[in-house]
Amino acid sequence: MLLIRCPYCEEERPELEFRNAGEAHIARSANMAGESDDDFEKFFFIRSNPKGIIYERWRHMHGCARFFNAVRDTVTDKFVMTYKAGEPKPSKLPGVGK
Amino acid sequence: MSGAFRIPGAGRFKQAKTARFSFDGQSYTGIEGDTLASALLANGVHLVGRSFKYHRPRGILSAGAEEPNALVEIKRDAARKTPNVRATVQELYDGLDAQSQNRWPSLSFDLGAVSDIASPLLSAGFYYKTFMWPKAAWKSLYEPKIRAAAGLGVSPDQPDPDHYSSRYAHCDVLVLGGGAAGIAAALAAAETGVRVILADEQAEFGGSLRFESGAKIDGQDGFAWAQAAVAKLAAMDNVRVLSRTTAFGYYAQNFVALVERVSDHLKAPGHDLARERLWQVRAKRVVLASGAIERHMVFADNDRPGIMLAGAARTYLNHYGVAVGRNVGVYTANDSAYAAAIDLKKAGVNVAAIVDLRDNPTGPVIDEARALGIEVNFGRAVIRAGGKLRVSSMTVQPKNGGGERTIPVDAILMSAGWTPSVHLFSQSRGKVAFNDETKRFVPGTYAQDCVSVGACNGTDGLSATVDEAYAAGAKAAKDAGAKTAKGNKPKVDASESWSRGMLGAAPGAGPDTTVKAFVDFQNDVTAKDIRQAVHEGMRSIEHVKRFTTNGMATDQGKTSNMHGLAIAAEMLGKPIPEVGLTTFRAPYTPVTFGAIVSHARGPLFDPTRRTAIHPWAEAQGAVFEDVGQWKRAWYFPKAGEDMHAAVDRECVAVRKTAGLFDASTLGKIEVVGPDAAKFMELLYTNPWEKLEPGRCRYGIMLREDGFIYDDGVVGRLAPDRFHVTTTTGGAPRVMNHMEDYLQTEFPHLNVWLTSITEQWAVIAVQGPKSRDIIAPLVEGIDMSDEGLPHMSVREGKICGVPTRLFRMSFTGERGFEVNVPADYGQAVWEALWAEGQKHGAAAYGTEAMHVLRAEKGYIIVGQDTDGTVTPNDAGLDWAVGKKKADFVGIRGMARPDLVAKGRKQLVGLKTKDPKVVLEEGAQIVEDPKQAIPMKMIGHVTSSYWSENCGRSIALALVAGGRDRMGDTLYVPMPNGVIEVEVTGMVFFDETGGRLNG
Known part of the structure; x- marks a missing residue:
């Protein structure tokens, strides 16, 4: 069972309190109705599924109930960092790429 | 006297109580503190089971958790029958009842043993090759027959009456293994004041100090030191000591699962005592002190009862005071077996000969053995064992061939060397490294915050082990935040040391293909099988393992993996590390389902949700159905009515007069805030801005892909307040869906969402007489069609309590849904019921509700839709706002x-x-x-x-x-x-x- 740091509670809590909510940094268009079929496909269906670093959304379901973003390594299953929803994708990751 | 093979003065049980027990119906006497294995051996019983495939007679190989052979059924009563219990682990209690397994009609005469004679037909890969055709026969014929013939114990056929408990724990330093290394590490960590948990699978701490007669620490006998040190640890506030506790799984971020056997060793455990307790421990640092496991020698008929590991024989002597024979032979490839021979000889047991595969080993133990008059043979191999139900001789030959000599013995002690127990390290995703010099896999690259010490780290010798472990314990404490250290390192005064040994098949393992030299005792895998797997094209050890099933039994190859690997490597002509080690997986030893499930079974498996009106429905004799976690009244049968009759009557009553229905399980969410209408516009297909306060609308919620996700009637209570209803099953996901959009896509909207499902009980009153039933109880609401038209909502009072009164209908009749605070739900229901009785109203359940809505063509999301249905598909285009610029699903649709x-x-x-x-x-x-x-x-x-x-x-x-x-x-x-x-x-x-x- 993983420990996940909630950036709102500022605490590491057990995985049981959280729920994964899919890949992060996929913005919904401000002009949704005007999106082309291709753009909608990219937005709704296409996900990166990387081997290595993934940016994903989690919700502290049984805690503060906030959605936030996390960086996780899909190979080691380790959480590299977490940050609040709406914050930009971090440009530097602690402990990665050394 | 508790057994003819108990040696007076030997062992650690002074003035111990005797315990009666039975094995296969025969009564014996043992001593409290015995394992079932030691008690059987004390009575001269070696034959304890039949093997998995060939039904060969088997004895006791080991004195610990690695035991592959001595598996028995322990029976407490008809429901408490535990199969496949290792006799070497089961502690004796007075009245213990054990049965041997996998034999018929009896253990000494087993008809299944014909498969031993037929064994050329049953070689590696046999199942894959023989029973391929016809395919249909696999399920109906081959599999049941094979399962009946091959196998171990029999599953209990009654529900488990025992209860199990479960605990979470946190600590700074978790020490796994309570031998000299684990105790030294725990002492060092504990003395700094950090929180320490020390766990060991045995009833008593000490590990190999149980048999090492030569160990002296801090001036005491090693085992006595261990007891004193653990007593000291147990008395410290910052230390938790867990005996009989096996760490069986090492998971991410130092999360370790352990199972504590709480009462399996007790004669009559009260029902207040759990059988087992699952510990889920999160540790800042883990110290692995899991020791090493001795390997057997691979030679012909090395599975005869009476042939066992040398260290085990030594444990039975030095700890339990039991001689495993009167005239023992020793077959070894390393020094440690000499120590066993010496101890047995000193205790008065005849040691017929030591056969050492090595050419010219030297050292103090060899000198001592010779000085005691034991015959020592170098460069020789035991090429076969005699006897069937018990070993009777060993046949010795120079290892490069030559004259044979048969020596009568009643036990053979063997040692091919010691394999570091890297199971937990490997489970932690650490990578092992092969030490070419000592021919063993030891921890290499660590993946987690843990450290290995002592024998499991390839460290030889007690002194070096204690030094390493004490330093590692102190460092683990420091890394976990300890400030000060103020302890004294235990001083090792005398120690034993050995390493090396051999891997793979000894000369006595063939090449003859009829020879049965067992590598894996539990799955009946021989050296020949491994060779055959390579002959047939298996190249990877993972394939060899699956083809031969080597290491795949419940003991997970604790004694066999390295031998199997070495034989495959030799056949492939590759160095061992290139062939690779198979992956170790949890659990380290078998774990009961009870321990994992704990209390989460029966009524506690899943929460049950009941509405405020549930007791009334129950009293009326309602039949309930499960809807998610809810219990819902399905129908209300009157005397003599079946479901069909009851539902017909309920449906007719609603359309003729009126019906009352408990709709409390409907999901309810309050959407509040200055931007509430804007939010509703985005989450539902319908237009909301222009909906007047006091009016309702049927809303459809889509996913972004344009498919229907949920529906429900929404009332606007005020410009900034909506009372949203959802389907019963959809409430949690709708709330999650709304929160997701509010928090991440539309965070600029000033809106709050509150689940109010549990806060409001909902009573639907439907039918031509519905207004007549409600009106007398309502205060402050104009109940006329003008004052409260269809699809409107008012706040007021009913029976003197607050209500949100909806005029709406899921039946097509004039209808109302009376929302009242849940605590008043039943009281208001009863008042409405009393009014309803004046008009001939009926209570109706979910089945009638379904029929009534279907008569009107109202859909149920999840029944008439399946996640691939659009509003247009469902004929609900009218509910999609045509002028809206955006809503979730607008593009997908x-x-x-x-x-x-x-x-x-x-x-x-x-x-x-x-x-x-x-x-x-x-x-x-x-x-x-x-x-x-x-x-x-x-x-x-x-x-x-x-x-x-x-x-x-x-x-x-x-x-x-x-x-x-x-x-x-x-x-x-x-x-x-x-x-x-x-x-x-x-x-x-x-x-x-x-x-x-």
Whole structure:
């Protein structure tokens, strides 16, 4: 069972309190109705599924109930960092790429 | 005397109590503190089981958790029968009842042993090769027969009456293994004041100090030191000491699962005591001190009862005071077996000969053995063992060939060396490294915050082990945040040390293909099988393992893996590390389902949700159905009524007079804030800005892909306040969906969401008389059609308590939904019920509710839709705001496939024979005479007998359905084809006049 740091509670809590909510940094268009079929496909269906670093959304379901973003390594299953929803994708990751 | 083989003065049980026990119906006496294995050996019993495949007689190989052979059934009563218990782990209690397994009619005469004679037919890969054809016979014939013939114990056939407990724990330093290394590490960590947990699988701490007669620490006998040190640790506030506790799984971020055997060793555990306790421990640092496991020698008939590991024989002598024979032979490839021979000789047991495969080893133990007059042979091999139910001799030959000599013995002690127990390290995702010099895998690259110490780290010698472990314990504490250290390192005064040994098959393992030199005792895998696997093309150790099943039994190859690997490597002509080690997986030893499940079974498996009105429904004799976690009243049968009659009566009553229905399980969410209407516009297809406060609207929620996700009636209580209802099952996901958009896509909107499902009880009163029933109890609400028209909501009082009173209908009749605070739910229900009785109203359940709404063509999301249905497919285009610029699903709904012709659309179906009720889920075809497989054009989603319509009714998803009005379609069923006519979805009161009464 993983420990996940909630950036709102500022605490590491057990995985049981959280729920994964899919890949992060996929913005919904401000002009949704005007999106082309291709753009909608990219937005709704296409996900990166990387081997290595993934940016994903989690919700502290049984805690503060906030959605936030996390960086996780899909190979080691380790959480590299977490940050609040709406914050930009971090440009530097602690402990990665050394 | 507790057994003829108990040696007076030997062992650690002074003035111990005796314990009676039985094995296969025969009574014996042992001593409290014995394991079942030591008690049996004390009575001269070596034959304890039959092997998995060949039904060969088997004895006790080890004195610990690695035991592959001595598996028995322990029976407490009819329901408490535990199969496959290792006799070497089971502690003796007075009255213990054990049975041998996998034999018929008896242990000493087992008919299944014909498979030993037929064994050339049963070699590696046998199952894969022999029973391929005919395929159908596998399930009906081969598998049941093989399962009956091969195998271990028998599963209990009654529910487990024991209870199990579960605990979470946190600590700074978790020490796994309570031998000299674990104790030293725990002492060092504990002395700094950090929180320490020390766990060991045995009843007593000490590990190999149990048998090492030569160990002296801090001036005491090693085992006595261990007891004193653990007593000291147990007395410290910051230390938790867990004996009989096996760490079986090492998971991410130093999360370790352990199982504590709480009462399996007790004669009569009270029911207040759990049988086992699961510990889930999160540790800042983990110290692995899991020791090493001795390997056997691989030679012909090395599985005869009486042949065992040398360290085990030494444990039985030095700890339990039991001699494993009167005239023992020793077969070894390393020094440690000499120590066993020396101890047995000193205790008065004759040691017939030591056979050492090495050419010219030197050292103090060899000198000592010789000085004691033991015959020592170098460069020789035991090429076979004699005897069947018990070993009777060993045949010795120079290892490069030559004359044979047969020596009579009643036990053979063997040691091929010691394998570091890297199981937990490997489970932690650490990578092992092969030490070419000592021929063993030791921890290499660490993946987690842990450290290995002592024998499991390849460290030889007690002194070096204690030094390493003490330093590692202190460092682990420091890394976990300890500030000060103020302890004294234990001083090792005398120690034993050995390493090396051999891997793979000894000369006595063949090449003769009829020789049975066992590598894996539990799965009956021989050296020949491993060789054959390589011959047949297996190259990877993972393939060799699966083809031969080497290491795949419940002991997970604790004694066999390295031998199997070495034989495969030799055959492949590759160095061992290139062939690779198989992956270690949890659990380290078998774990009961009870320990894992703990209390989460029966009524505690899942929460049960009951409405405020549940007790009333129960008292009325309602039959309940499960809807998610809810218990919902399904129907209310009167005396003599079956379900059908009750539902018919309830449906008719609603349309004739009125009915009361408990709708409390409906999901309810309050959407509040200055931007509440804007938020609703984005989350639902409908327009909301212009909905007047006090009015309601049926809303549809889509996912971004354009498919229907949920629906429900929404009341606007105020410009900034909406009372949203959802489906019963959909409430949590709708709330999650709303929160997701509010928090991440539309965070600029000033809105709060609150789940109010549990806060409001909901009583639906539906039917022509509904207003007459409610009105007398209501205060402050104009109940006229003008004051409270269809699809409106008012706040006021009913029976003196607050209510949100909705005028709405899921039946097509004039209807109301009375929301009251849940605590008043039953009281208000009872008041309404009393009023209803004056008008002949009935209580109705979910089945009648389903029929009534189907009569009106109202859909149920999740029944008439399945996640691939758009509003247009469901005939709900009218509920999609045409002028809206955005809502969730607006773009997905416009995808080419979702607007294409020929999509499945919801329609009504009427059977040509009105008495025939279709089956829900039944498939629909255009031409029933076409060849099978037929082209299916849709399926039935809802189907009922409608007493109000006097016929059956159904809803269905049919390709291009709305263009097929009046067409005849067909529903092929096993008993014939049913003809149906495609109709509109409304079967009753098509104009909707009854809504306004």
